[in-house]
Amino acid sequence: MSHDxxxxxxxxxxxxxxxxxxxxxxxxxxxxxxKVEEERELEAQD
Amino acid sequence: MNWFFFSSPPTFYRLAGWMxxxxxxxxAVLTAAGLYTGFVVAPTDAQQGEVYRIIFIxxxxxxxxxxxxxxxxxxxAASLTFNTRLSAMMARAIAxxxxxxxxxxxxxxAFWGRPTWGTYWAWDARMTSELVLLFLYVGFIALxxxxxxxxxxxxxxxxxxxxxxxxxxxxxxSVKWWNTLHQGSSVSFKGTSMHTAMLWGMLLMALACWxxxxxxxxxxxxxxxxxxxxRARWVREIAA
Numbered sequence: 001m002s003h004d005x006x007x008x009x010x011x012x013x014x015x016x017x018x019x020x021x022x023x024x025x026x027x028x029x030x031x032x033x034x035k036v037e038e039e040r041e042l043e044a045q046d
Numbered sequence: 047m048n049w050f051f052f053s054s055p056p057t058f059y060r061l062a063g064w065m066x067x068x069x070x071x072x073x074a075v076l077t078a079a080g081l082y083t084g085f086v087v088a089p090t091d092a093q094q095g096e097v098y099r100i101i102f103i104x105x106x107x108x109x110x111x112x113x114x115x116x117x118x119x120x121x122x123a124a125s126l127t128f129n130t131r132l133s134a135m136m137a138r139a140i141a142x143x144x145x146x147x148x149x150x151x152x153x154x155x156a157f158w159g160r161p162t163w164g165t166y167w168a169w170d171a172r173m174t175s176e177l178v179l180l181f182l183y184v185g186f187i188a189l190x191x192x193x194x195x196x197x198x199x200x201x202x203x204x205x206x207x208x209x210x211x212x213x214x215x216x217x218x219x220s221v222k223w224w225n226t227l228h229q230g231s232s233v234s235f236k237g238t239s240m241h242t243a244m245l246w247g248m249l250l251m252a253l254a255c256w257x258x259x260x261x262x263x264x265x266x267x268x269x270x271x272x273x274x275x276x277r278a279r280w281v282r283e284i285a286a
Binding site: 003007009010011013014017021028031032035038039040043 | 095096097099100103104107142143146149150153154157158160161258262265266268269270272273276277281282
């Protein structure tokens with residue numbers, strides 16, 4: 001098997017992992033803002 | 047300088063928001079420079095050929111996996127000692143990125159091992175202790191989120207992180223203490239046996255990983271602060 005395969009599998013996985021983490025960070029941020037919004041609405045109802 | 051000023055969540059939230067983009071930009075620039083040095087400038091290895099170029103992701107990822115664990119445990123110890131909320135939040139923010147680098151170190155190691163050793167995996171002391179590190183990260187994340195009261199989760203996970211510190215010298219010295227399939231360190235405080243371009247490629251990539259990890263931890267800790275402090279007035283003013 002060509003050495004290119006092993007190199008691509010290593011760097012490709014790293015790129016995918018970093019991209020996935022960046023997406024997860026965005027989702028986490030959106031969730032956190034939603035939570036703050038919910039708290040604000042709850043307080044407004046009280 | 048009063049360092050406790052920065053341990054205030056509102057202060058740190060704003061500071062992290064200002065610093066995170068700079069770390070991400072630095073990470074991108076350093077990655078480009080590191081890949082150029084590693085793939086264009088650095089020569090082909092006499093014994094391994096081109097496949098040695100996995101070193102430019104494998105070694106920085108392995109370094110970061112251990113370094114981030116150490117920093118995470120330090121934050122855990124600080125949260126237990128000083129009862130600072132932000133320390134516990136930082137420990138939580140670092141854990142997923144540390145786990146990611148551990149996975150990358152194991153994964154790239156496997157794809158380097160196959161063409162050079164003839165196997166993807168061996169129950170070798172270095173590889174096994176690195177796998178234990180991954181379990182420690184996963185255990186930390188699971189324990190931190192296992193309690194309804196986040197402060198209890200903070201304390202339990204901090205304790206686990208501190209106990210798990212014992213694994214770091216085992217990983218580092220495993221290649222000296224046991225006869226391992228894994229090679230010894232190429233770089234140490236005494237010097238290196240590597241070609242200068244190879245060394246520079248590796249160091250640039252290590253700096254890139256470092257900058258990325260700080261940026262990711264800062265972005266994550268901002269989300270954690272928002273959730274934890276959701277009832278605070280300053281958070282509502284920010285989100286408004």
